[in-house]
Amino acid sequence: MLLEFKDIDTYYGDLHVLKKVNYAIEEGEIVSLLGGNACGKSTTMKTIMGVVRPVRGTVIFDGKPIEKLPTAERVKRGIAPVLEARRLFPRMTVFENLEMGAYLRARGPEFDEDLERVYSLFPRVKERRNQIAGTLSGGEQQMVAMGRALMARPRLLCMDEPSMGLSPIFVEQVFDIIQQINKQGTTIFMVEQNANMALQIAHRAYVLQTGQVVLSGNAADLRRDPMIREAYLGEMQVPVT
Amino acid sequence: MTFSSLLLQQTINGLSLGAMYALLALGFTLIYGILELINFAHFNVFMIGSFVALWVLQGFGLSGQAIVLTGLPLVGVLVAAFAVTMGGCGLLGVAIERVTLRPLRNVTGPAAMITTIGVSYILFNIVLLITSAQTMNFPNPLPPLQWNVGGAVVTLQELLIWGVAPILMLGLWAFVQKSRLGKAMRATAQDPEAARMMGVEVDKVVMTAFFLGSALAGAGGMIFGLYYNFTSFLIGFTAGLRAFTAAVLGGIGNVPGAMVGGILIGLIEAYSGQFIATEWADVIIFSILVLVLVFRPSGLFGRVAPTKS
Secondary structure, three states: OOEEEEEEEEEEOOEEEEEEEEEEEOOOOEEEEEEOOOOOHHHHHHHHHOOOOOOEEEEEEOOEEOOOOOHHHHHHHOEEEEOOOOOOOOOOEHHHHHHHHOOOOOOOHHHHHHHHHHHHHOHHHHHOOOOEHHHOOHHHHHHHHHHHHHOOOOOEEEEEOOOOOOOHHHHHHHHHHHHHHHHOOOEEEEEOOOHHHHHHHOOEEEEEEOOEEEEEEEHHHHHHOHHHHHHOOOOOOOOOO | OOHHHHHHHHHHHHHHHHHHHHHHHHHHHHHHHHHOOOOOHHHHHHHHHHHHHHHHHHHOOOOOOOOOOOHHHHHHHHHHHHHHHHHHHHHHHHHHHHHHHHHHOOOOOOHHHHHHHHHHHHHHHHHHHHHOOOOEEOOOOOOOOEEEEOOEEEEHHHHHHHHHHHHHHHHHHHHHHHOHHHHHHHHHHHOHHHHHHOOOOHHHHHHHHHHHHHHHHHHHHHHHHHHHOEEOOOHHHHHHHHHHHHHHHHOOOOHHHHHHHHHHHHHHHHHHHHHOOHHHHHHHHHHHHHHHHHHOOOOOOOOOOOOOO
């Protein structure tokens, strides 16, 4: 197991957001987390990154508990986020954003290697490297956000809504690239509203509802699940009369 | 004196004052940029800077205008005095943050700002007690050289200020733009949570901002002493308020804005003192501030619209 949640309870003040949640993600997988608004998906991501601390339960990364570690230490151990709504540093250049992704790593051949990798995955990012990040289009910003996360050379990439607000063409590109990144050896845990696309590229998925895991399994099986089809794939079941 | 030579003279004076205000304004802007906190303790860190410089110069055996140094000893004494003053004030700023502000980091509302006012008064009163409320003669080791330029007079002090202030500001600019920690500062100012998730330790960034801002205030304090040849526990308030105005005028949180704002305030003060009346200088400064804020609420260099995400 690369990442495990064991009976995680997370609160925002009095609000009980995650309720005894369990996840288990194997190295090399793409795992998708589905669910409606305010079900705890983003809180899951923040709990992994250590921006939100669980009240009970254990988060295990690479065999060691990490729930008490500061965010920087988690990044050092190989967890990198692609944040919801991109969250680039808007007044820094594209290149500086990529540098921030590698903040905890030394400059050197490894850095250059990763930069080349990002540029070959996203030729547009290379073209725009000296542009101010806030002036890019949404799709370009998403590419920079993914590139920035890759600059940390992560073992686990936590993506929060990578397709949000993108045009359909970009959505497909983004999902293509997620698969490529995964094939190059990075494990991916992905929160996604676009369940249709997510289930096409994911190996497995969890379905979260009001803070509880209500369903989990192989992506292929979930695609056929009637509840998933109705609730997340937009297929109404016509009642037989 | 003709009008043009008066104008030139006041420009010279204004640039000197402006350099001092700019150094001081940078501290407000750096800390505001990262914590969205107006640090009123900054006023009196500046004041303490002038006293640290005074004590260092006295430590070199200087007092008043009696002893004049030249050549290498002069450069050595000045560099040492600036270094100790800036280092000392930087550490004072870090201590203020660590002791009084970090415990309030996650408290919303004006608590932290009010705390900085309290700290400001504590510093003020400590110096009041130490100096028995006396105005102190500031040692001036510079030879009394001056030059006539187009009917106006430029002193060696002014040349020194024009040399030191830009070097410090360029240094700060390069640090913020190019260094790893400087980039972390900018990233934190733009999106603290995202910066944290890149692995930036926010405490370190905040400490750096306080150190740099306070060190610049210390340099400003020493410049004040060299320029006016005196210092007192009272100097923090007026200079601090004008420098704060400069930061707001330039667009608080914006580093080049603080520099330009400082120079503008210095020039306005000098011109209005000459052509209207010294008593009116503050009225004019703050009227201009009000006007700028009415028409450009985010200041001259501030961001008008939020950048799209």
